[in-house]
Amino acid sequence: MSERLTSVAPETPSAEPTADALAALAEGGRDIVAEELSILERIQARVEEQLATATHQFEDLNSAMIELRDEIATAKEEDLASLMDQMHQLAALNAKRGSGRTAPVDPQNPYFGHLRLREARMGKLRDVLIGKRTMLDKGDGLSIVDWRNAPVSRLYYRYDELDEYEEEFDDRSIEGTVLLRRSVVVGEGKLRRIDTPQGSFALGRGGAWRDLGREARPSLAGGTGKAVRVPRGQLGVNNDLDGLADKRLQEITALIDKQQFGLITQPESGVVLIQGGAGSGKTTVALHRVAYLAFQDRRRFSPEKMLIVVFNEALVEYIRHVLPSLGVEGVTVTTYRRWSAALLRRLRLDIPAQRTDSTPEAVVRFKKHPMVLEMIAELVAEDLADVERSLEDRLRGRPGGEQVLEQWRKLAKLPPSVRGHRALRWLIEEDGRNLPAKTRAAAETSLRAFRGSVDDVVGDWAELFGDGRRIRNAIASKAPDEFSDSEVNTIVKWCAKKTSALIDWRDHKDEPNLRRDDDDDEPSSPRKPPRLDGEDDAVIMRLYQAKRGGLFVKGKRFEYEHIVIDEAQDLCPIEVRVLLDTASAGRSVTIAGDKAQKMIFDNGFVDWPQLLEDAGLPHVAIQPLKITYRSTRQVMAIAQHVLGHLHDPNDDLIARDGAPVSYFGFSDMGESVAFLGEALRNLMQREPTASVALLTRYPQQAEAYYEALHIAEVPRLRLVSRQDFTFLPGIDVTDVRQVKGLEFDYVIVLDPTRQNYPVRDSARHLLHIACTRTAYQLWLVCSGRPSPLVPQDLIDEDDEQPPG
Incomplete structure (x- = not known):
């Protein structure tokens, strides 16, 4: 996507601020602020020059395209091929301008971090600024590197001031010392805050700089300083005319710590589970991981191939506004219920669209319980055992019967639906054609019956919940102490009622209901479809996946290259499993949550190891975050x-x-x-x-x-x-x-x-x-x-x- 290139004249602070502006700072603070103001002024001058040059280049490009267009309109036929080739080249350049890694630096917010490095071999000093776009050094000793790409950006996230570093970059080793590491806030072209190991400094509304002290940021010292003393009964932590200067924290990318950066830059494939308390940056890490992956491999991790599932609509809207600032637009951000409802419509299953809101609490707990995953697996195993038993009975004593059974068993690793279709194709179109006719006919009867039933997901749902004995046995063996006898009776009766209503509606929905009124023979309105439970969506989708090996829309497997599941503790295991099985073969997934912030109390969540095991991820390591960037x-x-x-x-x-x-x-x-x-x-x-x-x-x-x-x-x-x-x-x-x-x-x-x-x-x-x-x-x-x-x-x- 092209970006509009315009020359912006920011409000550039003077490199030499007035004495009044720095009067409240000690000598060390004055030096720090003055130095950062000078750096910002130099960067903004370069950015303005760069933008002006780029604008002229693009104007020249547009003029050239207009001239070519006019020339093509009057050109001779033998010249058209050459002119069209030139036009295509210019169009390609035009399409690329301002996009990707060459996008210009924003003069209003060019960077958020500052490193000064001393290289070990040559002793050379250099200043590196960390931002969202790259700007190379033009001989003045200043450069900006993209936090997502440049190897040197690792130093900002992995090392503290005065640390010695050693890193491998492009098969070469670099060593040195981080002499200076600062986080800065630049907003609307002005330097507004600086955070350093020596303290934090903020620009007040009156234009004067203030020393916020060392307690303005989380630190491993944790609580050794004095609390901000607020007068009793006063809301607000500041009482001067400058407003709340210390509220102007860095942009979120600047707050990423070493541990979070390691999680963000995990290899492309695999599952990352982040556990952290309120304000520890779980969602921040997840969103920056999306931005990082999209930057590293734009083709694989394009926005339309990624999904972010969050807990509520407020977070949906918030994240939709945050992602563009990270350089990613177009990612689907949604809640689980909204996502599953939309996908069920696309699957075109023969089920009603409406859901009831009067489901008994015991039924909700039952359908969200991990035992339902086991019940689904057992039902699928029963179906496969039935077809194999049918084949054995029909082929017993027939020549070539063992060959059919051997082929059926060779396909055991395939999903049931695929297995049935593949076995039937072998029998009719491949080597099975050479079998005796009676053997082939007997096998075909069993396989066609299986193929006819294996894709009936709604029938599977009815079989799963319509059998009271199956439900009672599952609860007795898998959750013996979690449901009372009266709750079990409620579950069985409710499920029987729902399954009966759905099957009756499905079998007779096209038949008109007649009013029982002798004076009126007009047909009544169509049958009213029953309302399933909201929890049935996940069950039906999981049955579909278990039978077919995934969710298929118009014959193509529906999947994502990367999935983020935020606040996963408020999803039940079956919902998490459904989401995980929409990941592509690379299995690139980020799961974030905090068991202390649980809001759904009937979903079967106990702890993270149990959820991971229930969702089919028993060996995924849990990554804890230990610093909160929100609450005090x-x-x-x-x-x-x-x-x-x-x-x-x-x-x-x-x-x-x-x-x-x-x-x-x-x-x-x-x-x-x-x-x-x-x-x-x-x-x-x-x-x-x-x-x-x-x-x-x-x-x-x-x-x-x-x-x-x-x-x-x-x-x-x-x-x-x-x-x-x-x-x-x-x-x-x-x-x-x-x-x-x-x-x-x-x-x-x-x-x-x-x-x-x-x-x-x-x-x-x-x-x-x-x-x-x-x-x-x-x-x-x-x-x-x-x-x-x-x-x-x-x-x-x-x-x-x-x-x-």
Whole structure:
């Protein structure tokens, strides 16, 4: 895709900033900022020159094409071949301009990292900038390398300042020392933030630079600094006129650490499973892996050959906006339910489109349970055993019968449907034609009967769930303690009712129903199709895969070159297995998740090793992420307390220091609204670019708070009821189930009462998710008796020091 090349004149800061701009910095900080400003100015000048040159080149190219077009219109016939060849060459150049690896550097955001290297052999010093596009050194000692491609970019992600490095590049070894490693933020052509081992520095709204200290980033020291002290009852972590300068973090590519970079650049084939807590960068790694693969092999990993499956619609919209900034457009981003429904329509199976929302809870748990995968495998094995038994019975004593059975068994590794078709073709068109006629006829009868039934996936579904004895035996042998007798009876009756209704509809759907009215012989409306359970989609698709060896659309196997499954803990094993089996032969898959953020509690997920084994990946290693780039140490401490026995100490995350978590207790909602109204109005006045989430347990509570705060004239207030987030500054009022995977500057958990969050595992997960959506500050505002999940010392602190 061509990119429009225009010369942009950015607002370039002076290489020598005024003394007032750097007055608040110590000498070391002043030197760092001045040096980075100078580098940015030099780069922007080169980019502007490069863009201007490229624009003139393209203008010349367009003019040449116009001249050729006019010349062709009046040329002699003997000259046409030569002129057309020139036209094709120019058209090819035109199609390539601005695309691929030669795309120009963006002058508004040219790079995000800075390395200074000293080579061991020659002692030469060079400055390398890390960005999204490459710009070669023109003799001034500055170059930009693409983080996805240039070998030297590995040094940025793998080594710290003053580390000695040794790497193999193109069959040669390079050694040296990383003298300097900095992360920078350049936005709208201005240098806005610098992160170094010596500290972090940010540009305030007034144009003055500030020293943010060393606690502004996560570090392995973890919590040794002092928390940002916020006045009691004040929402927001900054109170000066410059706004929240330390909120301007680097772009996400700059935050990738050594471990994450290793996962992103894993070999093209294979399965990568990333486990990490809230804000640890799981989704970031997955998306950057998509960008990395697309860059390395554009033909194989083209956007239309990749799939990203996420938990909710809000994440779908968010990722659709993020991917283009990584240089990838056109990748399918969807939820599992939306994806499976669309694919089932393309498979053209004879099943109704509508699904019921009244499925009993026990039936939902049963159909999501890993035992269903085993039941499907057993059903397929039974069908294959039946056809082999039929062949043995029909061919017993017949000449050539053993030859037929030998050929059938040779095809055992093929999917059942393919095996049946291949065996029949051998019998009719290949070596089997030489068998005695009676032997061939007997074998053909068995194989044709098998071929006629093997592709009937709906019939298989009915056989799987319509047999009560099969269901009872499966539960008794595979999940003996997970369903009560009454639940088993409910499952059997419900499944029998659904299968009977579907088979009856399928057999008679074309027959008109007649009204039982002697005075009216007009036919009634067509038969109303039954509604299957939502969980049946995955079962039917898995049956299809097990019988045919994949999902086929118009005779072609439907598959992806790379699949990302985000928040995999909220999919059931059969859903994960269906997705994995749509991967191509290279099996390039990224799975990301966090068992602490589980929101679906009836899907059969226990832990990662069990899910991997159920999905057919028993030997895949789990890659843990240990640093959280979102929430602070104070927030993560509360989140771990909320999880209680569900928290695994091995999953502890390293987090930066931040503002204390605050609890405010009130007697009723009116008092809460009065307090919140004032705090939110003040925040929006001081920090107009802040994003705030007010999270309730249930949607009805969110509506009530929205209406009350609207009356209180809180500005930029939005009610989010269907994951329709705008991702703009302001205040979103919504329930906790809407915000999975999202991030806000500030989060206020509304009414964490014992009724809303009782001492149950499901409540622990939900409150944990609510708390870990914040990047800077967390409040718990409660009108009622607080939940036992809220730390008592936090409540006691509120009793000792009332808000105000």
